[in-house]
Amino acid sequence: MRYVGRMLGVGLNNGRPFAFYRLNSRSFPNRRAVIRGNEIYIANQTETDNPYVSYPVVKLLENYAVVSNGLQTVFMAQALEEESPRKALIHVLDALDYERDDYSTPRIAVIVECGKARGWLGFVGREELWVKAIKLEEGKALFTATYNVDGIEELELSFSNAEELAEKVLRLEFSHPVLAIAVVEKEGGWKAAVKP
Numbered sequence: 001m002r003y004v005g006r007m008l009g010v011g012l013n014n015g016r017p018f019a020f021y022r023l024n025s026r027s028f029p030n031r032r033a034v035i036r037g038n039e040i041y042i043a044n045q046t047e048t049d050n051p052y053v054s055y056p057v058v059k060l061l062e063n064y065a066v067v068s069n070g071l072q073t074v075f076m077a078q079a080l081e082e083e084s085p086r087k088a089l090i091h092v093l094d095a096l097d098y099e100r101d102d103y104s105t106p107r108i109a110v111i112v113e114c115g116k117a118r119g120w121l122g123f124v125g126r127e128e129l130w131v132k133a134i135k136l137e138e139g140k141a142l143f144t145a146t147y148n149v150d151g152i153e154e155l156e157l158s159f160s161n162a163e164e165l166a167e168k169v170l171r172l173e174f175s176h177p178v179l180a181i182a183v184v185e186k187e188g189g190w191k192a193a194v195k196p
C-alpha cells in the first residue's frame with residue numbers, strides 16, 4: 001500500500017465545499033486530534049524533540065477554513081485577514097519553506113471558502129513551490145500529500161455529514177493511518193469532525 005504521509009484535500013458535496021486531512025505516520029503514530037473552539041490541534045503523545053509533530057491543523061474562520069500539516073495554519077489564517085487565499089498560501093509557504101527534517105518534508109495546505117465552489121491547494125518542498133486555485137466539482141475531491149503524490153490527485157467522495165466524511169477519509173487505502181479530520185460547510189458556517 002502506498003505511503004503518502006500527511007494528505008489533505010478539497011471537494012464539493014451537495015453544492016457545499018469541504019476539506020479533509022488524513023494523518024498517516026510511520027514514525028509518530030501515537031497522536032490525537034483535539035478540538036478547541038474554532039481550532040483543531042494535533043497532539044503527539046510521546047516525548048520527542050521533533051518540532052513538526054504537534055501543531056494547529058485546522059482553523060475555522062467566518063469565511064474560510066484553513067487546514068495544513070504544520071504551524072503555517074495559524075499564519076495563513078492571519079494572512080487571510082488582509083489577503084486573498086492565493087496570496088496567503090504563496091506568502092506563508094514561501095516564508096516558512098519545507099521542514100528541515102531528515103526527509104525535507106513538504107509543507108502542504110488547503111483553504112476553502114464558505115458558500116463558494118472553489119478551493120486552493122498549496123505545497124512547498126525542496127524542489128518546488130506551487131499554489132493551485134481549484135474549481136470544485138460535485139462528488140469529486142482533489143488532494144495532495146507530503147510524499148509519493150505527483151502534484152494533485154483526484155478521488156470520488158460523497159457523504160451525508162462531517163462524521164461520515166471523516167470515516168470515509170480514514171478508510172482510504174493508504175498505509176499507516178492515524179486519524180482523519182473533515183471540515184464541511186454547514187448553513188453559512190463550518191462543521192468539523194475527527195475520527196477515530
Ligand SMILES: NC(=O)c1ncn([C@@H]2O[C@H](COP(=O)(O)O)[C@@H](O)[C@H]2O)c1NC=O
Nearest residue numbers: 005006025026027028052053069101105146
Ligand atoms: N505534520 C505531521 O503530522 C508530521 N508528522 C511527521 N512529520 C515529519 O515527517 C517526518 C517523517 O515522519 P513519518 O515517518 O511519520 O512520515 C518526521 O520526522 C517529521 O519531521 C510531520 N511533518 C509534516 O508533515
